[in-house]
Amino acid sequence: MPEENKEIAIDYVMEKASGPHFSGLRLDGLLSPSSSPRAPTLSPSSSFALPADPTKQPFVIGVSGGTASGKTTVCDMIIQQLHDHRVVLVNQDSFYRGLTPEELKRVHEYNFDHPDAFDTEQLLECIEKLKSGQSVQVPIYDFKTHQRCSDSFRQVNASDVIILEGILVFHDQRVRNLMNMKIFVDTDADVRLARRIRRDTVERGRDINSVLEQASFAFPS
Numbered sequence: 001m002p003e004e005n006k007e008i009a010i011d012y013v014m015e016k017a018s019g020p021h022f023s024g025l026r027l028d029g030l031l032s033p034s035s036s037p038r039a040p041t042l043s044p045s046s047s048f049a050l051p052a053d054p055t056k057q058p059f060v061i062g063v064s065g066g067t068a069s070g071k072t073t074v075c076d077m078i079i080q081q082l083h084d085h086r087v088v089l090v091n092q093d094s095f096y097r098g099l100t101p102e103e104l105k106r107v108h109e110y111n112f113d114h115p116d117a118f119d120t121e122q123l124l125e126c127i128e129k130l131k132s133g134q135s136v137q138v139p140i141y142d143f144k145t146h147q148r149c150s151d152s153f154r155q156v157n158a159s160d161v162i163i164l165e166g167i168l169v170f171h172d173q174r175v176r177n178l179m180n181m182k183i184f185v186d187t188d189a190d191v192r193l194a195r196r197i198r199r200d201t202v203e204r205g206r207d208i209n210s211v212l213e214q215a216s217f218a219f220p221s
Contacts (some may be wrong), residue, residue: 064182107146138154
């Protein structure tokens with residue numbers, strides 16, 4: 001798809017997203033020019049523009065999908081398309097709860113893909129503050145120790161667009177209600193498993209056996 005058509009397409013989607021709704025999105029279709037939907041023809045006056053009114057709340061985009069489905073790639077593409085606007089990315093992974101000593105002893109059996117693995121209350125508070133124009137401190141989670149970095153945070157400032165990405169960002173209705181647009185990235189389970197093995201062993205320092213044990217919670221048998 002020509003670059004100008006890509007911009008029209010995302011402008012059209014953003015303009016039409018006046019309230020919470022579901023948008024299915026296949027990663028392979030998004031990346032393949034031949035399978036991309038034909039971009040609608042719009043007049044210049046109908047293209048999306050973020051409101052100049054400083055009292056207007058930021059536009060919140062939720063991006064979800066199975067583990068290693070390509071959510072980060074989709075988020076990066078959205079950020080590239082919105083390069084003229086202030087965009088912040090908030091990852092649900094940052095809100096993993098630190099494991100207790102007992103849980104660490106049985107970490108290979110811990111289900112990191114369950115809603116209870118996340119501190120949803122803190123995530124909700126974070127997005128609510130960002131929507132109200134406040135800056136927040138997002139926790140930093142260490143995937144090797146399964147603990148939060150107690151003395152380190154990531155400062156996130158108020159922006160025009162907030163992208164909330166994670167495997168379970170659609171689980172809690174209160175979080176969903178904060179979103180203006182929802183995107184679900186659908187990728188084949190075998191592809192996701194291969195990606196997860198590579199990511200967790202190379203980037204997160206885990207051994208392959210522990211990855212496969214934990215993957216049993218997230219992938220069909």
